[in-house]
Amino acid sequence: MTIRMIRCLQCFLICFVCLRGHAQDPAALDSMKRALANAGTLEQKAYWYDNLSRTMMNVNPAAADSLGEKYIFLAEESRDRKLIFDAFVSNGIRCGYFRGQRKFVERAIDYFEKALDVARQNKMDKRAGAAQLLLADIYLAVPDKDKALRLAAEANSRISTLKDDSLKVEANNIYGKVYLARNDRILALRHHLIALDIAEEIKAVDKATKRMKSGLLRNCYLNLATFYSSIGDYDKAIDKYSVAYKMLDDMTDRKVPYQRCIDINAIGNLFAMKKSYDIAISYFERSIRMADSLKFATLKLPGYISLLNQYLRMDQPGKALNYLESKEGQSLKVFLDTFRMAGVMDQAYAYVYTELGKYDSARKYFDRALPFFESNMNETNRVLIYLQMGKLFAKTGESAKAIENYQKAKELGERNGILEVVREAASRMDTIYQQKGDYKSASLYNSIYHQYKDSIEKEKKVQELSQEEAEAEQLRTERLEKEQEELKRRNNNIQYVGITLGIVLLFIALVILGMFKVSAGLIRAIGFFVFLMLFEFIFLVFKKKIYAITNGEPWKDLLFMIALAALLVPLHHWLEHRVLHYLTSHNRLTAAGQHLRKKLFRRTKDEFDSTSP
Secondary structure (H helix, E strand, O other), X not given: OOHXXXXXXXHHHHHOHHHOOOOOOHHHHHHHHHHHHHOOOHXXXXXXXXXXXXXXXXXXXXXXXXXXXXXHHHHHHHOOHHHHHHHHHHHHHHHHOOOOEHHHHHHHHHHHHHHHHHHHHOOOHHHHHHHHHHHHHHHOOOOOHHHHHHHHHHHHHHHOOOOOHHHHHHHHHHHHHHHHHOOOHHHHHHHHHHHHHHHHHXXXXXXXXXXXXXXXXXXXXXXXXXXXXXXXXXXXXHHHHHHHHHHHHXXXXXXXXXXXXXXXXXXXXXXXXXOOHHHHHHHHHHHXXXXXXXXXXXXHHHHHHHHHHHHHHOOOHHHHHHHHHOHHHHHHHHHHHHOOOHHHHHHHHXXXXXXXXXXXXXXXXXXXXXXXXXXXXXXXXXXXXXXXXXXXXXXXXXXXXXXXXXXXXXXXXXHHOOHHHHHHHHHHHHHHHHHHOOHHHHHHHHHHHHHHHHHHHHHHHHHHHHHHHHHHHHHHHHHHHHHHHHHHHHHHHHHHHHHHXXXXXXXXXXXXXXXXXXXXXXXXXXXXXXXXXXXXXXXXXXXXXXXXXXXXXXXXXXXXXXXXXXXXXHHHHHHHHHHHHHHHHOOOOOHHHHHHHHHHHHHHHHHHHHHOO
């Protein structure tokens, strides 16, 4: 995390994780409620409780909690262990949408652990592995990286023995996330690329498998985008996210239009990190227009937040304040009030007023925001407000309060490995102690500042090296893929040559049979098989070659196969009839056959005479 990210009120973005892939309009919610009311079977009720409770997290968390508990009650009453597991997982995922808040993280962990207990007690290995992966992911939000790694390892050990490629994809992606959090970047990239390879190898044999494969591939590209963003390679991050965005074209889920809106906003944020501010703003505005066209006001809020953050990135607090006071800002305020997160809005006002030099107003809003952050938000988000409050008190000359807040930020930064926070806090305290004339304390924090400054410089070099290593890893993977393709091509060519020789030998055998007095039925049977193999082989070759033109599109393949059949089927029947008719009508020893038999028998007789006494 950088200071630029801190200035952009990153906690705002965390508030809207819940919207990713789960946004719905009011009409859709009403439809889902009617479907739940009309559900007749246990499976139907469970399906709608799951979907409706998770979707309601975007609209009314209290109502979502009620639906989630009803889902658990329904499952427990059924005594179906798989349904009980699914109910706990559904509630865990739902709470995990707000992983920026401590209470939701704790609730998610509790639900996932209950699901894991159910799976273990009933020997449901697939579900146990899935629950461990979910726990590993949510523990990264605590953050507890060691526990996340341990859970990921346990899950992978369990999943590796199962024949479930989708779980193996997810296991490698979770491994990638955990290693990235631990700054083991090459291992992180390796696991994400393994996940992508497994997902690409899955054969989509029906609509359900195709839908599952598309979702897995998209998730892989999103994870790769996150990875490249973390090492500062924003161009590659944008490339990967753009691939994930285009994959929505192949999906038919009703949530796709809403997901497009979220994706455009996310890509805009990557352009912002790249400092392509004009492009970023155009993406944010496009996201808002898309949400407006869907007539779903809540979906506009991520775009509003991104624009607000953009003004702060560009050091334009006046524009940020105007935006907060605008209709869009008030919509954001209403939304946060609904989700009992008014403290986040108070923090935004406090920071903007600090930048504008309106310290009394800033103090008032910080006083309102602080209790919310200390009781609800995780440590990463509390770092932000302590740094911001330290800055306010330093400007107002309240040194003791400034040092107190910077000290809190420093401790949290050290505990969570956020080096730039520690450096920033140490630098501020160095300045404050020098102003107070406490040169001993100033010297202490100056040394800490330089220590972490050196660490950050090393980290930047490591990051640059990681970019090179990531490039090398990508090239290595591509080289291995090309080698595999070349090996496969060679093997295929050998098989084609083998099949061709086999067909030639069968034709020779068929001709030889026609030279002797053998059953006409035998010749017809063998001839039928030989000609069938020949023409099916021709079909196979043509179909493989034509793929470059049809690209596997069903209607093009169908037209090609009809045209080819129209040409080859009559030829097949005509040629088979003529050849077999000739061979069976000459079903006697031909002159060539007689000559061959005489030579064979003469040689046998001569050999017999030579060995006689």
